[in-house]
Amino acid sequence: MTNVHNILTKYWGYTSFKPMQEEVIASVLDGKDTVALLPTGGGKSLCFQVPALAMEGICIVVSPLVALMGDQINSLKERGIKALKLTGGISFDELNTLLDNALYGNYKFLYLSPERLQQEIVQNYIKQMNVNLIAVDEAHCISQWGNDFRPAYKNITVLREIHPLVPIIALTATATPEVLEDTISELRMELPVIFKNSFVRENLSYQVYKENDKLYRAEQLLKNNSGSAIVYVRNRKGTIEISDQLNSLGISATFYHGGISAKEKAQRLESWRSGRVSTMVATNAFGMGIDHPNVRFVIHLQIPESLESYFQEAGRAGRDGEYSSAVLLYNDSDKMQVIKQFVESLPTTSDLKKIYRILNNYFQIPYGEGEFTKHNFSFSEFCKTYSLNTLLAYNALNNLDRLGVIQLSQEFGRKSIVEFLVSSEEVLNYFEKDVTASVIGKTILRIYGGIFEMPTAINLDFIASKTGQTIETIISVLKKLERDGLVEMMLQITDATLTFLVPREDEKTINVISRDVEALNRKKTAQVNSVLQYIENKKTCRSVQLVSYFGETTASKCGICSVCKTSSSNLSSKEMKHLAKQILALLEGEDLNSREISEKLTFAETDVLKAIHLLMDAEKIKSNPKKQYYLN
Ligand code: ADP
Ligand code: MG
Secondary structure, eight states, X not given: OHHHHHHIIIIIOOSSOOTTHHHHHHHHHTTOOEEEEOOTTSOHHHHHHHHHHHSSSEEEEEOSOHHHHHHHHHHHHHTTOOEEEEOSSOOHHHHHHHHHHXXXXXXXXXXXXXXXXXXXXHHHHHHHSOEEEEEETTGGGGOTTSTTOOGGGGGGHHHHHHXXXXXXXXXXXXXXXXXXXXXXXXXXXXXXXXXXXOOOOTTEEEEEEEOSOHHHHHHHHHTTOOSEEEEEOSSHHHHHHHHHHHHHTTOOEEEEOTTSOXXXXXXXXXXXXXXXXXXXEEXXXXXXXXXXXXXXXXXXXXXXXXXXXXXXXXXXXTTTSSOEEEEEEEOHHHHXXXXXXXXXXXXXXXXXXXXXXXXHHHTTOOTTOOTTOEEEEOHHHHHHHTTOOHHHHHHXXXXXXXXTSEEEOTTTTOOEEEEEOSOHHHHHHHHHTOHHHHHHHHHHHHHOGGGGTSOEEEOHHHHHHHHTOOHHHHHXXXXXXXXXXXXEEEOOSSSEEEEEOSOOOHHHHHHHHHHHHHHHHHHHHHHHHHHHHHHHOOSSOHHHHHHHHTTOOOOOOOSSSHHHHHSOOOOOXXXXXXXXXXXXXXXXXXXXXHHHHHHTSSSOHHHHHHHHHHHHHTTSEEEOTTSEEEEO
């Protein structure tokens, strides 16, 4: 293990491991399948990066988010470690070159999305590589019981088939026992060693308030904030509105959601990271893998759909170990809203039967047939044809996908986004010279009125039908416009492709899966209920409530959440001072954590914690990364 320490210091300049890292690394080096279940900010990346550097060969990292990969690659490159990534949007030629590099260029890390992994050429190259470790980051995405479930994650097992002897390490911060079990079995891990660290975050104050004027409350919290903040809202429109409102209140804010272009995302992220803008207003699309140290506030203006996602989002505060707040603001209509959005929109068995039947009719599948047939699928057109409730239909199709009746390609639910970068005059001038571009371009301008003002989602099928051109032609025109600097775009070839995986048997098909459907619905309902219970329970320490949801039953009261803070202390200010003095006296001898301090004193634990925080605020004491306190 000295080698491992050397690597840590040589490449990262760190002197010691964070809790559990060393144990995880040892297990990997021992060749064992390993699960690292560490909270957000727990240092999971090093758990596979360090052992991979200690071994010959290349580590394959499967990671769900492109932005996240970019960050990790950059950080590795800065440290002089050779790493590359395969994401969407690269041409076949580029792909070949990259894979050649990975194979022959002494690279240590190859990051790829699960979708990329499905390509045969990628698999063929990986076969030839000397793979030392397979790392699956944010591994809970593989579980259909989790919130971030991604169908393509199911096929990661192909790596196990290609390199059966190479250990797999799965990393996640989502710890519910069900998701964990599912993740392990889906990845076909063999007798994995599971490392789990406490999910208690001692510097994080969880607060929940019922508030009619949520924006006012947010303003009060944020106006003296010297660090960064994240404000989570439910939808895209909300991000823009709230960020405008905060700006007009003098709080510098920007916004982020899944629909803005990659370039804009990068710019907004950068202005927030650099501190030029203090507050990021975002949907839950913002976050996975965001590692920003001085986030002092994470404020939720709406009720999250599960405690899993709440814990992750809240956990982005205070990653530097300084005192930070995670504040959930809600009112009664929010409670109704979360039920409406996440419970009432759950498709029942009979909803599924209906959707499945019309889906078959839509593609004219005869009874008993259709198995393994593949179709281009425009979700919006489908809903329009049958006047379906889109949320319900969306959930129903996702369920059919999860339960193996159909398979939807990854693009499902997304669209191509186009943004014009130059003025309309310049565009029209350009069209003068190019007839095809002109036909297609002008049609786009006609259909999408506001496209000069903002990035706009376009439907390629629709443009094709309007112009009488093939989708390929439209794409090549758009690509040319992009090369010539007129537009920027994120391209999705069709809404989705849909493959039927079983022959059409109408009700019978659905009856087979009805138990799973109901289990899924129960699970989802229970998740929402857990959040509502968390909000309603004003008696139990917030931190205790959260970590016990994740199976940790031994945690003690945090002393700093909205429950602990308001539970009245019996101590007079004189007694408090006395207690504070005793703590200072204890710390003269040695550095101690809050438990140890509490054990040495006769005061109630909540009072001790309160005194510790008063001393912290007065800068009489400080804490080290081991959560021990010492005299300042
Ligand atoms: P996670 O993936 O668990 O959320 P990351 O791997 O992104 O966490 O790490 C969080 C932060 O902790 C990063 O800035 C990382 O550099 C830092 N970190 C990781 N290991 C150590 C260590 N041993 N000592 C100090 N900092 C560390
Ligand atoms: Mg991570």
